[in-house]
Amino acid sequence: xxxxxxxxxxxxxxxxxxxxxxxxxxxxxxxxxxxxxxxxxxxxxxxxxxxxxxxxxxxxxxxxxxxxxxxxxxxxxxxxxxxxxxxxxxxxxxxxxxxxxxxxxxxxxxxx
Amino acid sequence: xxxxxxxxxxxxxxxxxxxxxxxxxxxxxxxxxxxxxxxxxxxxxxxxxxxxxxxxxxxxxxxxxxxxxxxxxxxxxxxxxxxxxxxxxxxxxxxxxxxxxxxxxxxxxxxx
Numbered sequence: 001x002x003x004x005x006x007x008x009x010x011x012x013x014x015x016x017x018x019x020x021x022x023x024x025x026x027x028x029x030x031x032x033x034x035x036x037x038x039x040x041x042x043x044x045x046x047x048x049x050x051x052x053x054x055x056x057x058x059x060x061x062x063x064x065x066x067x068x069x070x071x072x073x074x075x076x077x078x079x080x081x082x083x084x085x086x087x088x089x090x091x092x093x094x095x096x097x098x099x100x101x102x103x104x105x106x107x108x109x110x111x112x
Numbered sequence: 113x114x115x116x117x118x119x120x121x122x123x124x125x126x127x128x129x130x131x132x133x134x135x136x137x138x139x140x141x142x143x144x145x146x147x148x149x150x151x152x153x154x155x156x157x158x159x160x161x162x163x164x165x166x167x168x169x170x171x172x173x174x175x176x177x178x179x180x181x182x183x184x185x186x187x188x189x190x191x192x193x194x195x196x197x198x199x200x201x202x203x204x205x206x207x208x209x210x211x212x213x214x215x216x217x218x219x220x221x222x223x224x
Contacts, residue, residue: 004155031210041150041197041217048210056211091155098210099144099203103155 002026004094004104007074012110013082021107022074025094031055032075033101034067038088049075050098082111114139114204118215125222128189133198133218136182141205145183146212147176148199156199159185190222 005024013019025032034046045059049069060067064083069075079086089108093101115138125131137145144163148156160169162178169176173194175186185198197219201212 006155033211035212041199041214043199043201043212043214045211045213059211093155095210100146100158100161101212102158103148105155 004092004102005074006090006092006104006107008107009105010108010110012112014112015084016081019079019082019086019109019111021077021090021092021109023077023092023094023104024074025092026096026102029094029096029102031095031098031101032069033093033095034077035091035093036088037091037106043091046077055098079109082109084111087111114202114213116200116202116213116215118198118200118218120218121216122219123221125187125190125220127191127222127224130186130188130190132187133185133220134182135185135200135215137200137202138181139202139204139213142202143205144203145178146201146203147183147185148201150197150199150217159198187220190220192222192224195220195222 007022032049036044047057047060047067048055052069064080067077089106091106093103095101117136119134147159150156160176165180173188177184197217199217200215
């Protein structure tokens with residue numbers, strides 16, 4: 001597609017439940033990035049992929065967060081045992097060459 | 113540690129009143145400076161990429177410039193539809209070569 005697609009738009013989970021977010025990058029883009037936006041405009045980098053390979057996961061809280069980008073499937077970001085502080089908007093971005101990143105509309109996760 | 117600071121935090125302009133937004137950065141080595149526009153409830157929309165001091169890019173009423181320490185986004189004769197949060201982000205030599213570090217944004221309101 002011509003735009004990054006993210007589903008669902010909104011997700012509500014009780015504390016301790018699992019949350020799974022999906023991202024379809026722009027066709028032909030080989031890089032995918034995940035960011036977390038909290039408190040107005042604070043963006044935190046989580047993880048990046050080059051094709052199906054993890055490129056950089058230095059931002060990921062590894063004990064509860066995991067992510068995958070498999071061939072012919074949307075990329076996914078999964079949070080096991082969600083906590084209140086995971087409430088945020090999660091953005092996916094894709095890039096053809098790792099330079100300019102094009103963002104999706106985001107998934108708003110609310111943990112109650 | 114890479115730092116990006118945007119000012120002012122908020123700016124209100126009358127329609128037609130030109131102004132500039134500032135993005136100052138302290139980084140280990142700049143690989144690219146990016147400007148995005150974000151509307152409420154949406155993902156960042158790419159505007160410009162600048163790579164080296166002296167570079168300028170223009171699009172409609174917007175013009176972005178870059179020096180060794182800061183970037184400016186000049187808005188000429190703004191219209192109400194230019195109201196949005198403008199985000200500055202950098203890609204640097206430290207950490208991942210690909211992740212973006214964002215400033216906290218300037219919320220622009222253009223009054224008719």
